[in-house]
Amino acid sequence: MSTPLKILKNYWGYSQFKYPQKKIIESTLARRNSIVLLPTGGGKSLCYQIPTMLLDGVCIVISPLIALIQDQVNSLKKKNIKAIALTSQLNQDQIITAFDNLRFGDFKFLYLSPEKLQSALIQEKIKQLKVAIIAIDEAHCISEWGHDFRPSYLQLKILKELQPNAIFMALTATATQKVLDDIQQNLEIDNALLFKKSFQRNNLHYNVITTEDIYGKTLQIVRKINASLIIYTNSRKQTKEVCDFLLKNNFKSSFYHGGLSSTQKNIAYTKWMKNETPIMVATNAFGMGIDKPNVRAVIHINIPNSLENFIQEAGRAGRDDKTAYSILLTNKSNLFDTSTRFIANLASTKIVKNIYHHLNQYYAIAIGETPSKLFDFSLQEFCHTYTLKLLQTYNAIKVLERENILLLDENYNKKSTLKFLVSNSKVFDYINLKPSKSKLIKLILRSYGGIFDHYTIINEYTLSKKLNCTKNNIVKQLNELHTNGIVNYNYKNTTSKLSFLVPRDDKHTINAISKNIEQQNNLKLEKLKAVISYIEDSKTCRNIQLLSYFNETLIKPCGTCDNCLAKEETGNLSPIILEHIITALKKQPYSSQELATFLNHPESNILDSLKILLEKNKITITSQNKFKLNV
Known part of the structure; x- marks a missing residue:
């Protein structure tokens, strides 16, 4: 050696x-x-x-x-x-x-x-x-x-x-x-x-659950697992919504997304790692370098854009090789909305050409010119100027970046931050003295959580639109609050920097990459279809589906995913599940969701069994929509 x-x-x-x-x-x-x-x-x-x-x-x-x-x-x-x-x-x-x-x-x-x-x-x-x-x-x-x-x-x-x-x-x-x-x-x-190395994880049990009440089902799962887990959403706004929902139901949670300051991210990450807040609600920005061994479940409450993303995120559960769960919650409406939004926000060649033209207009760049400077860039202000869709515009800019036409530096850490320096009661005392600041202060308190505890990134432009005034007016008011000792306000003029990498040529530049644009859009659509196919296939073992996508062959079904368990129980529906339901209802009435929470059977089988018991007049439904045994 x-x-x-x-x-x-x-x-x-x-x-x-x-x-x-x-x-x-x-x-x-x-x-x-x-x-x-x-x-x-x-x-x-x-x-x-x-x-x-x-x-x-x-x-x-x-x-x-x-x-x-x-x-x-x-x-x-x-x-x-x-x-x-x-x-x-x-x-x-x-x-x-x-x-x-x-x-x-x-x-x-x-x-x-x-x-x-x-x-x-x-x-x-x-x-x-x-x-x-x-x-x-x-x-x-x-x-x-x-x-x-x-x-x-x-x-x-x-x-x-x-x-x-x-x-x-x-x-x-x-x-x-x-x-x-x-x-x-x-x-x-x-x-x-x-x-x-094979993608097969024997300790990770895959489940797709169809439910009309995504939040309610999430709460049931969290209550049942009662351990460290990650909940993935597709939007920054929803991370906070779900986190607040869990906090109101007495579950210690944090949220994490790309728009938080580094301080906020570190606080959320540290609390989660130390199990002070065992539940993390996050976008896919939460994932890089995450290596917590005792995550018992990863829950997706939105549909991932690809099976590549899905298997990476699900794979953050059970790294200690103990039993863990990947749970994807969905329904027909969710599937339809995801597909519709996905197609609506794709940046076609026509859209990319339009955005590129507006960007050159926005910064007054002449035909044939390649500016050497970095430009301050606010996506929201740009979209407002030309009445553009926010996400579609962002996707178009990312296409231009991918094709080396421009560079958008979103990590340019020049973002305005704000923190209240006085107590909540003193803030309202100040409002009574200065009623002209009332609308702004109340909007900030509604919009940003934790602003009394730590510095929070704020967006003056967003605040100005909500209050129907100019951004400069918001900056002026915040500076006054800073001078009066109510807040500590650090103003920065931009959240991003944008630079142009090629000379302006509105037609040729985009025409040269049109084939790439359409090919990538088609590829993204095919990847989304693969996710939807995975969700809708209720017969094939989940592990077989996933491994097949990555060119692996699993001859024997895993026996632990929702599809495998459903197959095992279909033939023995009456003697197994019926007995468990009857035993549970002897104690007290339960709803179908409550039965699905603590009985270790697929929800669809629970519902089928309840129908059988109703037909046989073994149970009845109460006025509270719960099932009880007939005496």
């Missing part, structure tokens, strides 16, 4: 690692290129971090997500390992200093986005480094058939020219065979070993 492998025995708990992590690390130390497909929670980052610590040279990590980059850099710093992230907030001098640290200091990791790699300065600086490993994270982004295609990933092959002797590793958590083929071909990774 070589010296590095001997060191591994006591490094970061290496002896506790499982297949294929050990094989990947050992292969990398033997200087073999690799493509790594590990499900979420599989420890992908360790596969390149550990070899880097044992090899001479730095590791370059390409990642599309600024938040994920920051998360990994912070994690390494906690281990006293020096890492650098090249973000848009670094100027040229800071970038040069960062590369000097990588060349002459003891920094081991360089994180950057694929867009940053397009800089001639950064390419020249990378060429001067001694690089041990190049890790391409979220490698599925290189494939047009992936669920998050980014054309900038197609330019990553330049790394082979800049560092021909580096070990290359492409990593992803979800990829079909078509995507894996594209990764190898487009990255030109020679003689790559494929390390693939």
Whole structure:
């Protein structure tokens, strides 16, 4: 055994690692290129971090997500390992200093986005480094058939020219065979070993529950499981709504979405990790770096956009290998609304062309001009100016970003924050003295929770629209509240920065990418259809469905999902479920939902059994719509 492998025995708990992590690390130390497909929670980052610590040279990590980059850099710093992230907030001098640290200091990791790699300065600086490993994270982004295609990933092959002797590793958590083929071909990774771990999780039980009362059913599940869990929604607004609903029902909960400040995110995350608030209600912004072993369930109360997203989010349950549940709540109305909204918000070629034209108008950019400056950008103000749909416009801008036509920096941390410095009672005393501030203060108190406890990101433009006044008027009033010591108000002029990457050409620019736009829209629609098919298939084992999508074959049904359990019980409906219902009703009357909550049978079978008991006159329905035994 070589010296590095001997060191591994006591490094970061290496002896506790499982297949294929050990094989990947050992292969990398033997200087073999690799493509790594590990499900979420599989420890992908360790596969390149550990070899880097044992090899001479730095590791370059390409990642599309600024938040994920920051998360990994912070994690390494906690281990006293020096890492650098090249973000848009670094100027040229800071970038040069960062590369000097990588060349002459003891920094081991360089994180950057694929867009940053397009800089001639950064390419020249990378060429001067001694690089041990190049890790391409979220490698599925290189494939047009992936669920998050980014054309900038197609330019990553330049790394082979800049560092021909580096070990290359492409990593992803979800990829079909078509995507894996594209990764190898487009990255030109020679003689790559494929390390693939099955998506099958024997301890994770998949359930799709049809219910007209999504919130009520969520409450029943939370009450029954009574442990740490995650509830995923598709909107920021709904995270707070569901969290408030659970709090009113005495369940300690936090909420998390991309619009919160870093302080708010950290507070919510820390409370959840410490089980102070065991339930986290979140959008898919909550997921990167999440590794809590005792999550007993992941509940989706909206329909995910793809099975790739779904299996990643569901996979955050049961990482301690104990029994856990993935529960997706739905109904016919939910399915119809999701499909309708999805299609309505797709950015077609025509829409993208329109948005691109308005953006150039908005900033008074001349035909043929490529502005060098960064522009302040507020999506809401832009949409209001041209009477545009918010989500559709955002999707169109993301298309323009994906095609390297412009860059939207949503992580430009220049957001206005507000915190009340006096008690609730003193706020209302102030309102009595200054009635002109009443409407604004009351609107803020209704709109933002926790604003007495911590600094909260606010949007002056949104407040101005609700009060039918100008944004400047809101800023003026807030500054007065700040001067009077009522609040601490930090005003920032923008929430995002936008830059144009190509000369303005309204027709040719969009026509050149029209094929890509329509292809991606069709792909997104096919992925949504795959999710709906998974939901509506009440016969096939859930595990068989999911594994088949990812080109795996499961011969024997899992026996633990809702479809498998329903099959087992169909033939024995009367003697098993009927007996359980009768036993329960001997104690007191129950509704069908209450019976489904504490009886370990699918809700559909409970309803079928109740019909049989009603037909046989064994039970009756009370005025409160509960079932009771006939005496």
